[in-house]
Amino acid sequence: MLKTEKRDEIIRAALEIIAEHGFHGAPIAMIASRAGVGAGTIYRYFANKDILISVLxxxxxxxxxxxxxxxxxxxxxxxxxxxxxxxxxxxxxxxxxxxxxxxxxxxxxxxxxxxxxxxxxxxxxxxxxxxxxxxxxxxxxxxxxxxxxxxxxxxxxxxxxxxxxxxxxxxxxxxxxxxxxxxxxxxxxxx
Amino acid sequence: MLKTEKRDEIIRAALEIIAEHGFHGAPIAMIASRAGVGAGTIYRYFANKDILISVLxxxxxxxxxxxxxxxxxxxxxxxxxxxxxxxxxxxxxxxxxxxxxxxxxxxxxxxxxxxxxxxxxxxxxxxxxxxxxxxxxxxxxxxxxxxxxxxxxxxxxxxxxxxxxxxxxxxxxxxxxxxxxxxxxxxxxxx
DNA sequence: AGTCTCGGAGTGAATGTTCATTCCTAATGT
DNA sequence: ACATTAGGAATGAACATTCACTCCGAGACT
Missing domain, CATH: 1.10.357.10 (Tetracycline Repressor, domain 2)
Structure with a gap:
């Protein structure tokens, strides 16, 4: 039931990194590590990076x-x-x-x-x-x-x-x- | 003496492509071909992409x-x-x-x-x-x-x-x- | 209660692609 | 001939995405 929790972490991390470094300087790997999850995990919540960006x-x-x-x-x-x-x-x-x-x-x-x-x-x-x-x-x-x-x-x-x-x-x-x-x-x- | 001419073409092409597709969707190869020059040529006029972007x-x-x-x-x-x-x-x-x-x-x-x-x-x-x-x-x-x-x-x-x-x-x-x-x-x- | 099985969430190394940049050759001008 | 400029294939790094695997908890079975 903690689905939301990981998802939120990912969103938070993505926000931080993109806000600071731009869409450029924000590789999935970096977002993942900032969120404390594996890179693959992000794809369990968001079909791809573009969608993550829109959802954000x-x-x-x-x-x-x-x-x-x-x-x-x-x-x-x-x-x-x-x-x-x-x-x-x-x-x-x-x-x-x-x-x-x-x-x-x-x-x-x-x-x-x-x-x-x-x-x-x-x-x-x-x-x-x-x-x-x-x-x-x-x-x-x-x-x-x-x-x-x-x-x-x-x-x-x-x-x-x-x-x-x-x-x-x-x-x-x-x-x-x-x-x-x-x-x-x-x-x-x-x- | 046509130095300027090629340079201008590169700048124009870069402007068009970046304005339309963002810094993302604007690979050097695409800019080069839009400008009608070889990819390497761009580097005769601009040390790297970042500098091209600033000069622009x-x-x-x-x-x-x-x-x-x-x-x-x-x-x-x-x-x-x-x-x-x-x-x-x-x-x-x-x-x-x-x-x-x-x-x-x-x-x-x-x-x-x-x-x-x-x-x-x-x-x-x-x-x-x-x-x-x-x-x-x-x-x-x-x-x-x-x-x-x-x-x-x-x-x-x-x-x-x-x-x-x-x-x-x-x-x-x-x-x-x-x-x-x-x-x-x-x-x-x-x- | 203890052991076993199953399913799905999580992982991160491996993959294939895309790109900036380099560098050697060809063309052009002097 | 020589020097300078252009070209674009080759290179290597960076990246998004995938996938084979691990882990864990919840039931099922004894």
Whole structure:
């Protein structure tokens, strides 16, 4: 019944190594030894490396969305909700830099390009939260009338770049700065 | 005297293949055949693949900056200059999608991480234009007072994401939309 | 209770492939 | 003729994937 345990170890190890060394510098043998399993074992859980890589990505989304939705209240005013979503996103990646590094590499690579039509952050059930939120904001005339995709880019593009800088240690983010940044994002999309 | 010619072919071929298939799916043999040269020839021009990859990146910057600076007039008002820079950046990548795909992959990879402290767009002489521009904008109280890095993220993060969407064909950008987008970026950073 | 059998999870050495790089020969120019 | 440049087969290293084997626990049998 401990199936999950080994599988989790493999996923954790793969995340660590790929985030740090890229898809390149992450041979199966290395992942296996970091996970404390035999190389062959990985193939008992994942048909091949590509599939491991995709599953890993979905795994991150499955942790990210619940985190963001914590304390999200769709009854609150638009601006307040935006600040919540933006901050939560920023915070999640700051707290989980490996996830960020991984997502970043994944998106830039051909693996990620396969996700094409699916929006940058998620395409599962949860995605609807963002969807609905922005659509409501637009119809309430609180948010500029752009295609949804563009609104995403305006709203969260800066957030992701700021996270990168924080991880690369070129900015030091504290709570005050974070709030100011998300407010600036809001200025970008609000009417 | 045709030294340059073969070299350019190699660079072009490498750009095409890497942009499309990633650093992965771009074996030297494939680059060579696309360039119409022998595999060994590549090594007459580039010591190894890593160096080819870095040179390729620098090459892109060397084309990007002159393009952006065309018609840039540091005497014009801050807002106007910002609109110029933003549009030019967007336009360059729309016109050169391979360059964009390449830069994107490069940044997300460990190669790019080596550029750490160097700012996201350039670290050569030209970089100063952006530098100076934002510093001036801040001291004139036209632009919000954030660390320079953050200003970059707020200003150009959205632009790069929009370009990605355009290339992935999830938005259709026309001149009107482009202008509106850059204006929204301005709203994000202006006081 | 003790012994035996079976099945499936786990292993890592062996395999075959893919690749960057080298190096010797051919071609080209001077 | 000589020097320089190009070519691409040959080389060896690195890697993903496979597979023959080990190990272990849960039943079955005595």
């Amino acid at each position: 990505y979905e795994d991150i989304e499955d942790r990210l969305f619940p985190y963001i939705l914590q304390g999200y209240d769709s009854e609150r005013p638009v601006r307040e909700r935006f600040l919540h979503l933006g901050k939560a996103l920023l915070q999640y990646f700051i707290e989980n830099p490996l996830d960020f590094r991984y997502v970043e590499q994944f998106h830039g690579s051909p693996y990620g390009a396969a996700l094409r039509r699916d929006r940058i952050l998620g395409a599962r059930e949860n995605r609807d939260v963002f969807h609905e939120f922005f659509e409501e904001g637009i119809s309430q005339q609180m948010i500029k009338d752009f295609p949804l995709t563009v609104i995403f880019d305006l709203a969260f593009g800066p957030v992701l770049y700021v996270v990168r800088d924080h991880i690369l240690d070129v900015v030091k983010l504290d709570n005050v700065l974070i709030t100011k940044i998300i407010e600036a994002c809001w200025d970008g999309i609000r009417r | 990146y620098e090459d892109i910057e060397d084309r990007l900056f002159p393009y952006i600076l065309q018609g840039y007039d540091s005497e014009r008002p801050v807002r106007e200059r910002f609109l110029h820079l933003g549009k030019a950046l967007l336009q360059y990548f729309i016109e050169n999608p391979l360059d964009f795909r390449y830069v994107e992959q490069f940044h997300g990879s460990p190669y790019g991480a080596a550029l750490r402290r160097d700012r996201i767009l350039g670290a050569r002489e030209n970089r100063d234009v952006f530098h100076e521009f934002f510093e001036e904008g801040i001291s004139q109280q036209m632009i919000k007072d954030f660390p320079l890095t953050v200003i970059f993220d707020l200003a150009f993060g959205p632009v790069l994401y929009v370009v990605r969407d355009h290339i992935l064909d999830v938005v259709k950008l026309d001149n009107v939309l482009i202008t509106k987008i850059i204006e929204a970026c301005w709203d994000g950073i202006r006081r």
